[in-house]
Amino acid sequence: MKQTMVEKVFSRKAGKDVRAGEYVVLPVDRAMCHEGFLLSCAKLIASGITKVWDPDKVVVVLDHYVPAPDVRMADAHVKIRKMAKQCGLKHYFGEREGICHQVMVEKGLARPGDLIVGTDSHTCTYGGLAAASTGIGTSEMAYVLATGDLWFLVPNSIQIMLNGKLPDRVYSKDISLALAGRFGSEFAQYRSIEFTGDLVKNLSIDSRLVLSNMSVEFGAKFGLFPVDGVTHDYMKSVGQQDIEELYPDNGAQYEYTYKFDVGNLEPMIALPHTVDNVKPVREVAGEKVDQVLLGSCTNGRLEDLRIAAGIMKGKEVAPSVRMYVYPASRQVMLQAMDEGIMQTLSASGAIICSASCGPCFGSQGGLLGSGEVCISSTNRNFKGRMGSPDAKVFLASPATIAASALTGKITDPREVA
Numbered sequence: 001m002k003q004t005m006v007e008k009v010f011s012r013k014a015g016k017d018v019r020a021g022e023y024v025v026l027p028v029d030r031a032m033c034h035e036g037f038l039l040s041c042a043k044l045i046a047s048g049i050t051k052v053w054d055p056d057k058v059v060v061v062l063d064h065y066v067p068a069p070d071v072r073m074a075d076a077h078v079k080i081r082k083m084a085k086q087c088g089l090k091h092y093f094g095e096r097e098g099i100c101h102q103v104m105v106e107k108g109l110a111r112p113g114d115l116i117v118g119t120d121s122h123t124c125t126y127g128g129l130a131a132a133s134t135g136i137g138t139s140e141m142a143y144v145l146a147t148g149d150l151w152f153l154v155p156n157s158i159q160i161m162l163n164g165k166l167p168d169r170v171y172s173k174d175i176s177l178a179l180a181g182r183f184g185s186e187f188a189q190y191r192s193i194e195f196t197g198d199l200v201k202n203l204s205i206d207s208r209l210v211l212s213n214m215s216v217e218f219g220a221k222f223g224l225f226p227v228d229g230v231t232h233d234y235m236k237s238v239g240q241q242d243i244e245e246l247y248p249d250n251g252a253q254y255e256y257t258y259k260f261d262v263g264n265l266e267p268m269i270a271l272p273h274t275v276d277n278v279k280p281v282r283e284v285a286g287e288k289v290d291q292v293l294l295g296s297c298t299n300g301r302l303e304d305l306r307i308a309a310g311i312m313k314g315k316e317v318a319p320s321v322r323m324y325v326y327p328a329s330r331q332v333m334l335q336a337m338d339e340g341i342m343q344t345l346s347a348s349g350a351i352i353c354s355a356s357c358g359p360c361f362g363s364q365g366g367l368l369g370s371g372e373v374c375i376s377s378t379n380r381n382f383k384g385r386m387g388s389p390d391a392k393v394f395l396a397s398p399a400t401i402a403a404s405a406l407t408g409k410i411t412d413p414r415e416v417a
Contacts, residue, residue, distance in 0.1 A: 002251040004157040005224045006192035009246070013115050020156045020253070029114040031108035031144050032059045034100045038076050041083045043142035052087045053148040059091040060084050061100035061110055066356040069364040098329030098355030101125040101297040105209065106238060106331050110230070112227045113244035117144055122297050122379065124216050127223040129210035130231060130246040132192075134221050146238045155221045156255040158188055161197035161249070164263035169413040172207040173299060174398035175378065177268040179260070181278025189219035191255065194248055199262055200225060205234045206303035213298045214379055217275045229308040267412055269375075270395035273383040281400055283410045289394075291374040292317070292405040293386075294350070295326030296360045299377035299398050305336045308315030308402035309344040311416060317349035318408030324366045326358040350405070359386050368393070375404045 001017050009016050013026040031052075036133025037060045044050070060080065068074035070117070077095070096101045101122055106112045110131035116123065119141050126133035135152070144150050147165060162175065193215050195208070197237030204218075208225045226247035228286040235243050267281040294300070294308055295297050305327065317323045325345055327333040333355055336342045346352055359366030360378040368374055372394045374386060381393035396404075398411035406416060 002249040003194065004248050004252045004254065005130070005159055005194050005226065005246055006132055006222055007252070010112055010152065010154050012101065012113065016258035018154050018413065020154050022154045023115060023151060024154060025149050025151045026115055027142055027149055028057070028117050029111070030057055030109060030116040031115060031117035032058060032061070032100060032104055032123060033141060034061055034120055034121070035064050035076060035080065036138050036141065037083065038080050039138040040119065040141040040145055043139060044145055046078050047146070049146050050086070052089070052145045055088040055310060057148070058087070058089050058145065058149065059104060060089055061093045061097060061103050062095045063099045064357045064361050065364065066095040089092065096330060096413070098327070098332070099297045099300065099357060101213070102301065102328035102332065105129065106329060108238035108240045109242065110234070111235065111240055112231060112246050117150060118140065118206045121216050123214050124220065124223050125209050125297060126193040126224055127212035127336050128205060129234070131224055132162040132222050132224065134218065145261065153190070154377040155192045155194040157194050159194050159196060159254040159257040161257060161259045162195060162199035162262060163259065164199060164261040165202070166262050168255070170262070170265050170267055171212040171397045171399060172203065172396045174265055174268045175260070176211055176217070177270050177278050177395065178265060180217060180276040181268065183218065184278045185217060185274060186219040188215065190221050191219070191362060192222040192224060193218065193220045194224050196226065196248065201228060201230065203230070204303060205230060206301045209399055210298055216247045217379055238351045253363060253368070267397060267400050267414065269400060269410065270381055272381055272392040272394065275380060275395065281396065281410065285410050286413055287410045288373060289321060289375050289404055289409060291366065291368060292321055292323040293326070293359060293366060293374060293378060294323065294379040294398055294400055294401050295328065295358065297328060298358070298379040300326055300332065304377065304398040305332070305341050305345070306339070307398045309341040309398060311402040311413060312348045312406060313344050315348055315406050317405045318409045321405055323350040323405045324353055324359065327355045329355050357380040375401055375410060378399050
């Protein structure tokens, strides 16, 4: 039987061949929680359960409200620490390490062929490493924490074949925005997106993670890349040697296949207030911005910071602009410091912040006032998500973010020397 990548993962977990459209109950390899761990554990305790099914397979990272912005969240963090200790969790990282998705990846806790669930919609990020990962609710997570299993509908798959060579200053974020603009924000509703094509072998893991992360913005359950040499090299770098192979069979059944040649792609931008309201940057260039945000689980990795620093080196952020930089993790922060990236960004006038979700989630810091405009490398620009409902948020790549910070207005990065 010819299988897609998600059918292969589900079949291995089920111990039998399964196809799209079947319902299955599967064991998960990892359960990842952020602050949602509190609600999930509360549901467990209400059911009379005080232990998780396997303390080695549960990961808890605090990232949405770090540092705690008020007493309510400080008290919640206290309870989470106590619960993590009571459960004997091996992989409890607290507030120290950064955004949960980056921590999962750089700690080697997401592996090719794994089935991973998390209390965050962007858990699909690990598909960049060929892990079938998806977000679930706190009630579902409570069930997983108790049993280690969860039911799934095996999703139909959409193949997106990426071919060609990316032009100068065009990146994975531009690909994702172009896809959203062409197909809409629900074209992959409860589907698995499988990225293939000639371009894939030339995409770094950082770039693959961007596309997998943004897959949920199209409604997808999973966003998977095949395992190749790039995958193997990365997994070795995080201490993982025995890697499961994963790629689609020739002749696998896809709901549809879309061929996307990136050779003529240009910098793209999502306009308020939806991810699929997309145009080329050049069509909206010139609009004044008040705030620039570089970071998040989408574009806060070393590659992203490096791109921005390359554009901003020796230049200054426009006087009318405040620029915040939120690295995806403590490790990314340290690496960026070693390379001089943080020094470059700070010297340009950027405000360097701690590794956390920050204003992306609207939980703390960097929020927008009424009538303000922000251009951000995050994944969502919903009305009121980053502060005032009267503010506007544009989404773009780190290159477009950096160029706009320098000029004080939305700027095509190809126009900045």
